[in-house]
Amino acid sequence: MKLASKLLGAASLVALFTMGSGSAFAAGTTSGSTIANTVTINFQVAGVNQTAQSATNNVTVDRKVNLTVANVGATTSVSPGQTAAVTSWTITNSSNDVLDIGLAAVNQAGGTAQHGGTDVFDVSNIKYYVMPGNSAVYSAATAVQVTYLDEVAADAVMNVFVVADIPAGATNTQVSGIVLTGTAQAGGTASTQGAVLTATVGANTAGVDTVFADAAGSTDSANDGKHSAKGDYTTSAAVLTVSKLSTLISDPVNGTTNPKAIPGAVMEYCIVVANGAGGATATSLGVSDPVPGTTTYSGAYGIFLNGTVTSGVCNADGTAGGSYNAGTTTVSGTLANLAGGSTSTLRFRVTIN
């Protein structure tokens, strides 16, 4: 679906939602409405009823603009290089009028992030989505991209999702803070983004004045027709280290007793992959190792995967697997998922030429 048609769809979604919204009293008497004030007196003179007298003084309700942006839930856990990472927000229109609400999310410029930690990296490709029926649960399959919220009724609470890409260079536990700002814009025309509202300055006018009554947000001031809040992404990445150990198993002269690296000696290589404590579980963990040109791969011994390490020494365990490419003389294998704080090995043997 193209963006334009998606926007129209979003407008319909909002309209459907607002039909079901509650009383307008929470946001206040509707802007532009008239409050009739009439007093009537009945009385007597000398015990005789007189013609009733009445007077009227109607007042008009001005537009009181108040909106609130809030980040929902905890930090969004992401992987380095992840695309379309989602943060959830609500935007509440507590004004006494229908509003369009402009959306603008920017990277936080350092400092403490919403859910703790310090903002140290930036996300990119920021987009905004709403869900059909104003659902608070995001689904990429049905989410509708928007650039603003259209015709948000008084009292309506809109669920908004900010979606962004995570840089590949982000490392475990790093945090990226973002700030979402909602800006009050004139409503009243569906599918058309209204102009940014401005507060009426100076004396009361004859028309409907606009008064900003919003609170100060994370990066905006009170009574500015905007509200902002912080949210954040926290990287959850594997913290991998790889080391390669070699052990002489035997030689043609000494056998397995104090073997030496002489031609004909058998050497075992053990590739140790460790995922540091706190690291995210590594998956699809492929290991490949070119066999040195001065050695010959031992097909008879084979390759063992997912072995263990004790005190820095590879144990003679693991399960047979992996493969050897004679053309490239490369050993390769895929290790099982590796949780943080764990190690795994790939072992094979060669003969020194």
Add this chain to the structure above:
Amino acid sequence: MKKTYFMAALGILAFATPLIAKPVKAVAKPAVKPAAAAPVAAAAPANGVNPFSVTIEFKVDKLVVEKGVSQHVLVSSSKVLPGDHVIVYAHIANAGSVAGENFAASYPVSSSMLLEDYDGVKYLVSVDGGKSFGKLEKLMLADAAGVKRPAQIGDVNAVQWLVPLVPAGGKITVQCKALIR
């Protein structure tokens, strides 16, 4: 005699059976019956101008902060915002030479307003659109299923001030305070 009439009206109030009223339909007799609207005799002077008049004034309670000091200022305005505290004044004036008596000044309270200063003394209230007035604690409402409940301040949709006398050349002001919803 005039004073007696007013006191008698209050007496009716004091001993009245609680009113039972639906939002749109009263199911009990009025506690206070205002003076009949139909004139029996005019007290107007020879020029035909009724010497009795009523005006209504609307003021908004604004909190003004100057030099760090905040104070409430009442501002006459034809414009309000939700959350504003307002005071409605009814000024009853008698420009004639004969006193008027037994005034019942009725003021329908908009559904956009919520009374704030009801104390059961300054004025009577109605929850049936002004068909009957009484003290709030005496009023009842029945829902669509006929279940009765005591009326709440938010149910009030009219107030009535009782003014026993406005002397010749005199002016009486009554008021109520409300919140703009």
